[in-house]
Amino acid sequence: MGKELTDLISFATGMDSQTTGLVVTSSDFLRSAHNALSPPSVISVSDGPQPKSSEDAYHFISYLPVMGQIYEFDGLKRAPVAHGPYEEKGEGWVAKARDVIEKRIGTYPPGSLHFNLLAVRDDPLPNLQAQIETAQASGQELVAADLVFRLSQEKEKRARWDFENSLRRHNHLGLIHALLVELAKKGQLDAAVTDAKAKMQERLTKARESGQMEED
Incomplete structure (x- = not known):
């Protein structure tokens, strides 16, 4: 999770839900991360009352396994939503979460752009690097070469992400003008x-x- 999130969780441990929510909403780190890809303002405006935005209020909704059930965590709802138990066999909670998400997606018209689906997973780089070291130490050169190729692909993908994100953050008004x-x-x-x-x-x-x- 990184040092910032680990420290935040450690600090909030033992607090009641209301105080924990206050800690989360007061975090400069989370606020900066949340707003990092917000579109830049294309027009400078003077101080004074700002016009009300007609844009939708985009936010994150998370689905997590808690005590044998799938829960939906939505910051715009007063409490988590339970979607029922899941089976441990097979894909486990992921299968149940996928069913819930697919039903939700099905409520939108085809081709709708009202949401993006994201998956949070472990960083593959440390695991790939460890596998490369193990393969090289045991003389498995072909396996090591394949892992090195996969590692290079992952790094190239991240470099592409960084470039695309820089374009999203940049204000292109001057170029367009x-x-x-x-x-x-x-x-x-x-x-x-x-x-x-x-x-x-x-x-x-x-x-x-x-x-x-x-x-x-």
């Missing part, structure tokens, strides 16, 4: 807008025909 100005100077802005509208209309038509678009 500069491109629009250049297009206008060259007399190409109107044509670019017309072309973009045509492409968007084509995408909307395809989405409507495939049933992936909600309509009033």
Whole structure:
């Protein structure tokens, strides 16, 4: 979990639920992590009353096994929601949690973008590195080579994630403005807008025909 979360859990151990919730909501570390990928403000505004946002209130909902049952933890609900017991055999609690999540997903229209599904798992890097050391020590060169390849793939994936996250955090307004100005100077802005509208209309038509678009 990392030092920050471990220290937070240790600090809150023994507290009642209300005080624990206060500790969690007061954590600068959790607040920063939660807001890390929030879209940057594209327009600077002066001090004063801010307009109310019409965006949905996105938040995390967790499903965890507790004392033989699957519980749903939703910060917007007053208490956890029990979804019943699960069987230990096979996939165990994961199978039950998947059924609950699939039923919830089924309540949304096809192609809906109202949620993302995330899975929290152990970091594979330490395990892969330990396996490589064991394979090399025992002379299993082919196994070690395969593990080294898997390790390099995992590192490349993380580098790609870092790059994608940096794009999400960056404010691209300056670049967009500069491109629009250049297009206008060259007399190409109107044509670019017309072309973009045509492409968007084509995408909307395809989405409507495939049933992936909600309509009033």
